[in-house]
Amino acid sequence: MNIHEYQGKQLFKMQGLPVQNGIHCKTIQEAMNAYDYLGSEIVAVKSQIHAGGRGKGSLYNPETNELVMEGGVKIAFNKDEVEKYASSILGNKLVTKQTGENGKIVNNLYIEAGCSIAHEYYLAILVDREMRMPLIMASKEGGMDIEEVAENTPEAIHKIHVDLSKGLLDSQINTLCNSLELNDVAAKSFAIMIKGLFTLFVEKDCSMVEINPLVKTTNDEMILLDAKVGFDENALFRHQDILELRDLSEEEATEVKAKDTGLSYVKLEGNIGCLVNGAGLAMATMDVIKLYGGEPANFLDVGGGANEEQVKTAFSIILDDPAVKGILVNIFGGIMRCDIIARGVIGATQALDLDVPLVVRLVGTNFEEGRKILSESDLNIHTAETLAEGAQKIVSLIGGEE
């Protein structure tokens, strides 16, 4: 789960970490009031969306698609500029490298006091899956696209793995300070900051904390000028405070609906809906549809022990997508018997008045009975024995290759 920058900075502040004063705003008037309140001549006017690359993104009018302004993060030198930037940002669509073409409507702003920057750094904490340890990454090359730095000069990114039973060691912090070539004053400031940030990462079960840039001021103070914070969804049960920061408007509505009913759904660009049990098989089903010339409309995993009700919800979620022209159901009946799945499919198609072609492939426990139930129904359901056959059938039923 991701949160906005302004929420991340509130968490940092509560942890005693060095951030600039800032105010979350939802209107132009609030933004102008924030400028007065902050009392800083120079402020940053920052678009708040759950995606990176905001600074280099572009704002468009959501109706006309006309370009409104280049850059989703602006430096304002007076109140008039705050008004100008806030009105160009709020309610418009921000398209960045990470949002995709459709971009995201900006409903939230963050007005933050400026500071005098001597140098920009990159800092991140994440989980190294292969080493099974938290990993701290830091670089002197802050403020820019870190993926490019990793690609072109990987030696410029310094990495420290932290053993959770020992915690972050002073010797490791010293190593980082040396790599970043910090002077004594800045190193002291960095040490306090990184200890606090690592504590926050562990205590709140973060999946990632990325600060780009982390800055050194002209007074050799380290300040967290950015806050990209993500949380491990599996751990949210023990963090009610974090759960309250969730902004549902930043998430795909059908994906939220699916999650609430215990299904795993991801919307894609194609027109063949898929309903599958198991995440690996669901991905494989999408791949095979593509292999035979179709385009999957979604990823949908109904789980290993799906019941009739979940199958029905799954159908309704797939059909919420107007692009869907046909559906492929691919179930490997293990513990769940195929005859039960077949009855679920029939119940769902009747209840929802399904009017697009449906291909069902059932294998595993009681598959003969499942197929018999489907073929004996008077509904327009096609069956397939293999995944390849199922994919070919649905592709041809919706009119072949596009």
Next chain:
Amino acid sequence: MAIWIKEDAKVLVQGITGKQGQFHADKMVEYGTNIVGGCTPGKGGQTVNLQGKDFPVWNTMKEAIQTTDADATVIYVPPPFAGGAIIEAADAFDSLKGNGVIVCITEGIPTLDMIKATAFVNEKKGVRLIGPNCPGIITPGENGGAKIGIMPGHIHAKGRIGIVSKSGTLTYEAVAQTMSIGEGQTTCVGIGGDPVNGTGFIDCLSAFENDKETAAVVMIGEIGGTAEEEAAKWVSEHMTKPVVGFVAGMTAPPGKRMGHAGAIISGGKGTAKEKVSAMESAGISCANDPSEIGKVLLKALEDAGLR
């Protein structure tokens, strides 16, 4: 021989009194797994009826292992407590026997809990963790065998193919594919779809390489992380037996979690394309479609003079 789990392995069930634990324990007994009892804190002294027979429940894993001399345990404990259940089992196996296999089925364990649990297990040299978020491990026998997990037992048969996979139902597809060309399995291991897990691809490949009964291996990967790439490198350097593969997620978009917590392409890393190309260049033939795993495996067996 099979790997890690013999056909007659003695198995405990952690969380045996819960709905999931009891349901699957019953299925395991039905398959022929040598279940010797279970463990649920606070329910010690009770019994659980599986397939018409009563099985004892203990409060702690230490008591359970002391009494039964179990070889393995399977965990169906809810996510908030599963990390602790792994640590308890590892500690009990290590202190009482010096070895043991822990199979964790639970999905949804916090990543930091798994970091702590895997660090603990790694210090106990004789103890192995499989999973979490996996279907488990199965060694089919002549009659029954050892099914430790949630996979449908009846689709398997004893044979000479080893299977290792990150996915559940896709593993069953792979099993069905081996059966379609008349081959059975030595052992099938589901290593799970979480970002941080116990046993990995290389552990399994290396065990299959050393197992006399295993003739070839099917390896099923999916997007996320770099475990497939590292396994491919290991195969090219150490493996003499044929390995074939499949990687799910060619069409998965970046930055989206595809069901499994670990199945996500992040920072441009972990794509299926990279994995398949690493595997192909290590000599692992990959199927484009899971329905073709059998065909690819048959060709690999023929090329190796095994058919």
